[in-house]
Amino acid sequence: MTAAAPAPAHASPSPADGPRGSRARGLVASLGLFGATAAATAYVGAVDPNRPGHYPVCPFLRLTGWWCPGCGGLRAVHALTRGDLTGALHDNALGVLLCATAVGVWAFWTTRVAAGRPRPTIRLGRPWIFLLLAVVLVFTVLRNLPTGAFLAP
Numbered sequence: 001m002t003a004a005a006p007a008p009a010h011a012s013p014s015p016a017d018g019p020r021g022s023r024a025r026g027l028v029a030s031l032g033l034f035g036a037t038a039a040a041t042a043y044v045g046a047v048d049p050n051r052p053g054h055y056p057v058c059p060f061l062r063l064t065g066w067w068c069p070g071c072g073g074l075r076a077v078h079a080l081t082r083g084d085l086t087g088a089l090h091d092n093a094l095g096v097l098l099c100a101t102a103v104g105v106w107a108f109w110t111t112r113v114a115a116g117r118p119r120p121t122i123r124l125g126r127p128w129i130f131l132l133l134a135v136v137l138v139f140t141v142l143r144n145l146p147t148g149a150f151l152a153p
Helices: 019-046 059-064 073-081 085-114 126-143 146-151
Strands: none
Touching (some): 019 085, 085 126
């Protein structure tokens, strides 16, 4: 029978292993996400999706002739960069709601990490996932019906 190998000696913990390191990593991740999103938003704000030739046509729209749940999303973001909330809601109301939710989640995450608390974990149970899928499906069908034409971009 052989003896178990001794446990390796651990080096002293690095500053990144403590609460401050965790906070710094969380803030870097949060600011990195903000920077990437800001760059993409600035691009959409500068390159008008209402002018043809800058962005590809939605493949779902091309194949079916129906507006998908994302159709008008770039135009909505472009309108939001111009401060035109009414135009953004006209282009894609669900996309505007998603943008507002994403900003809220990002702000909540960043303030928690900055305060030294653990970053929040979002877990959606099966009923919430089905509800979200149902909302997207209803939005998609409704915006393609004559009665829901106000939701079409």
